[in-house]
Amino acid sequence: MKLLLIHADFMEYEVKRKTKIAEDFNKKGERIEEVLVIFTAVEKGDEAIVEKAIGEIRDVADKVNAKRILIYPYAHLSSNLADPEIAIDILKKIESELRDDFEVYRAPFGWYKSFKISCKGHPLSELSREIRAEEEVEVTKALKDEEKVRSYWYILTPSKELVSIEDFDFNRYEKLRKFVSYELEKRREVDRIPPHVELMRRLEIADYEEASDSGHMRWYPKGRLIKNLLETFITEKCVEYGAMEVETPIMYDRAHPTLRKYLERFPARQYIISGDKRDFFLRFAACFGQFLMTSNSVITYKNLPMKIYELTRYSFRKEQRGELVGLRRLRAFTMPDMHTIVRDVEEAKREFFNQYKLSVEVLREIGITPDDFEIAIRVTKDFYEDNKDFIHSIVDVLKKPILVEMWDQRFFYFVLKFEFNFIDALDKASALSTVQIDVENAERYGIFYIDEDGGKKRPLILHCSVSGAIERVIYALLEKASMDIKSGKLPMLPIWLSPVQVRIIPIAGRHIKKAIEIAEKLKKEKIRVDVDNRDETTGKKVRDASTEWIPYIVVIGDKEVEMDKVSVTIRKESTLESQKRVEMSVDELIDRVKEECRDKPYKPLPLPMLLSERATLR
RNA sequence: GCCACGGUAGCUCAGCAGGUAGAGCGCGUGCUUGGUAAGCACGAGGUCGCGGGUUCAAAUCCCGCCCGUGGCUCCA
Numbered sequence: 001m002k003l004l005l006i007h008a009d010f011m012e013y014e015v016k017r018k019t020k021i022a023e024d025f026n027k028k029g030e031r032i033e034e035v036l037v038i039f040t041a042v043e044k045g046d047e048a049i050v051e052k053a054i055g056e057i058r059d060v061a062d063k064v065n066a067k068r069i070l071i072y073p074y075a076h077l078s079s080n081l082a083d084p085e086i087a088i089d090i091l092k093k094i095e096s097e098l099r100d101d102f103e104v105y106r107a108p109f110g111w112y113k114s115f116k117i118s119c120k121g122h123p124l125s126e127l128s129r130e131i132r133a134e135e136e137v138e139v140t141k142a143l144k145d146e147e148k149v150r151s152y153w154y155i156l157t158p159s160k161e162l163v164s165i166e167d168f169d170f171n172r173y174e175k176l177r178k179f180v181s182y183e184l185e186k187r188r189e190v191d192r193i194p195p196h197v198e199l200m201r202r203l204e205i206a207d208y209e210e211a212s213d214s215g216h217m218r219w220y221p222k223g224r225l226i227k228n229l230l231e232t233f234i235t236e237k238c239v240e241y242g243a244m245e246v247e248t249p250i251m252y253d254r255a256h257p258t259l260r261k262y263l264e265r266f267p268a269r270q271y272i273i274s275g276d277k278r279d280f281f282l283r284f285a286a287c288f289g290q291f292l293m294t295s296n297s298v299i300t301y302k303n304l305p306m307k308i309y310e311l312t313r314y315s316f317r318k319e320q321r322g323e324l325v326g327l328r329r330l331r332a333f334t335m336p337d338m339h340t341i342v343r344d345v346e347e348a349k350r351e352f353f354n355q356y357k358l359s360v361e362v363l364r365e366i367g368i369t370p371d372d373f374e375i376a377i378r379v380t381k382d383f384y385e386d387n388k389d390f391i392h393s394i395v396d397v398l399k400k401p402i403l404v405e406m407w408d409q410r411f412f413y414f415v416l417k418f419e420f421n422f423i424d425a426l427d428k429a430s431a432l433s434t435v436q437i438d439v440e441n442a443e444r445y446g447i448f449y450i451d452e453d454g455g456k457k458r459p460l461i462l463h464c465s466v467s468g469a470i471e472r473v474i475y476a477l478l479e480k481a482s483m484d485i486k487s488g489k490l491p492m493l494p495i496w497l498s499p500v501q502v503r504i505i506p507i508a509g510r511h512i513k514k515a516i517e518i519a520e521k522l523k524k525e526k527i528r529v530d531v532d533n534r535d536e537t538t539g540k541k542v543r544d545a546s547t548e549w550i551p552y553i554v555v556i557g558d559k560e561v562e563m564d565k566v567s568v569t570i571r572k573e574s575t576l577e578s579q580k581r582v583e584m585s586v587d588e589l590i591d592r593v594k595e596e597c598r599d600k601p602y603k604p605l606p607l608p609m610l611l612s613e614r615a616t617l618r
Numbered sequence: 619g620c621c622a623c624g625g626u627a628g629c630u631c632a633g634c635a636g637g638u639a640g641a642g643c644g645c646g647u648g649c650u651u652g653g654u655a656a657g658c659a660c661g662a663g664g665u666c667g668c669g670g671g672u673u674c675a676a677a678u679c680c681c682g683c684c685c686g687u688g689g690c691u692c693c694a
Contacts, residue, residue: 193687210685320692412694508651543655557653
């Protein structure tokens with residue numbers, strides 16, 4: 001709705017001619033003294049903001065101390081006008097609401113009119129207001145409900161006792177203490193940029209892209225490679241687990257009745273995109289597409305549990321600006337999202353347990369061990385009471401105490417979830433893997449399966465992000481590396497994720513040819529290798545390789561050529577003070593690297609093999 | 619979204635009682651052909667985040683915006 005507010009000594013108008021949409025009017029016109037004139041254009045969708053508009057008008061009327069108000073329909077203020085009938089209704093509503101406190105006049109809608117106005121000319125006498133619904137950033141019911149949730153906190157001990165957090169002895173569990181205080185006190189004592197931000201830039205992994213929205217990153221070749229390897233690995237793990245990989249759209253009709261209700265239940269802010277006729281929201285997970293797909297599927301009890309999977313590139317969540325930092329929290333992120341359709345609570349529990357174990361295993365293979373994260377279980381009181389033994393059995397997997405948050409009522413769509421929360425170098429926690437048991441959406445989307453008796457049954461649905469967002473996994477690996485730096489270790493990525501696995505350094509120009517020969521051999525064996533053929537000293541080249549965290553540095557000189565061996569510096573076994581250096585044959589090196597990357601995906605080096613040909617990308 | 623701080627060469631940063639724009643690294647050229655974490659010399663490189671204002675004169679002072687960081691809020 002557009003408003004132009006003029007505080008006038010007087011306003012007079014006269015009706016001239018009707019248009020097709022004119023309302024009845026039997027006077028010729030009128031003249032009103034000492035009046036606040038509201039030129040108004042009612043726009044599409046304004047039904048929702050009438051109250052807000054009235055508030056604005058009251059506000060201005062009070063400020064200029066006006067007793068009389070004239071509402072004057074003025075279509076020229078907008079190019080997106082509402083239907084005339086709706087516009088008249090809204091104007092009438094405004095009129096009647098204001099009547100309690102003001103002397104209100106309303107010029108007839110749909111007439112050609114002449115008018116004279118005498119604007120007072122004081123600073124507030126000419127104002128314009130644009131009233132818009134606050135839906136660019138949509139605050140869902142779930143976001144608001146979240147504030148009302150009453151939580152009770154416990155620790156589930158390794159001996160399967162549920163004790164209140166006051167009674168738990170945190171002495172041997174420093175990280176858990178940090179996590180609990182993070183969850184409950186929400187206290188931050190951090191005044192530093194998280195270490196991974198500098199690392200992600202220095203290692204040419206990712207960077208901020210100022211030309212995009214906040215929280216949308218640019219990925220350099222090395223970062224894209226790491227991300228690609230993780231994406232491939234995690235997808236393969238889920239497919240191996242039995243999931244069917246699919247792909248679904250990234251945007252959906254905002255007005256779609258089912259999706260609309262789901263949006264309301266999901267506490268995240270959306271991006272809104274205008275289409276030709278409809279408005280769309282960008283997905284924040286793969287649930288939409290997968291649920292719409294399964295709601296059209298014929299599923300029988302024989303097909304259960306049925307798992308479908310998508311790697312969302314991207315999921316979009318319009319997180320608040322202050323929440324966005326580096327790779328920890330983004331507005332566009334990549335997430336493995338698997339949904340499992342199960343018959344009943346018993347099958348849900350079995351799957352939940354298996355996916356819990358799968359998540360542990362996936363993170364472990366990526367290089368994030370159970371020591372690096374703390375476990376949270378969030379559960380409704382009812383579900384806990386009914387499934388006590390099952391929930392207690394979860395501690396058996398890792399034998400670590402678990403933070404339990406219990407809700408007296410169910411506010412969200414799930415009754416049980418777990419999260420693995422990574423604790424970073426600044427003691428902040430963020431969720432990686434998570435699985436939830438969803439009791440609402442099968443019904444909402446009309447998803448059913450045919451049971452043995454031929455009847456339609458409502459399944460339960462598990463949501464699983466087996467690793468959490470890929471970007472966040474990289475954040476965790478980098479934060480972990482920075483903790484290694486603090487404790488005096490040489491930081492590195494797992495070998496299979498290292499963009500360059502082997503660097504070959506020829507000592508003098510005459511060794512370059514041999515270096516390239518060896519590199520070609522390694523490359524054929526699917527090892528990412530490059531050659532530092534720059535005109536620099538050996539010391540400099542070794543230093544550069546080290547600051548890039550390259551796991552194996554091979555030096556080639558006269559000695560090596562003669563002995564047909566190479567001198568290899570092994571980063572994992574070195575410290576800054578003493579480097580672990582061994583002589584080995586090229587074949588031994590190949591075997592070693594291949595062994596370390598066994599069962600992990602491989603992608604070739606997305607950079608020129610010769611350093612002299614390589615640009616600096618940041 | 620609110621509050622605070624920051625944005626100067628590709629990178630990290632100095633300069634800021636208003637008066638010709640600086641360093642280190644990187645890059646280019648030359649010397650050097652080297653033995654495991656930074657060889658030497660020379661050179662190129664700047665809309666001082668963007669827009670407006672004050673002023674004879676703005677990187678410097680003022681206002682607005684953008685981006686980043688921290689805090690608050692928030693984080694199914």
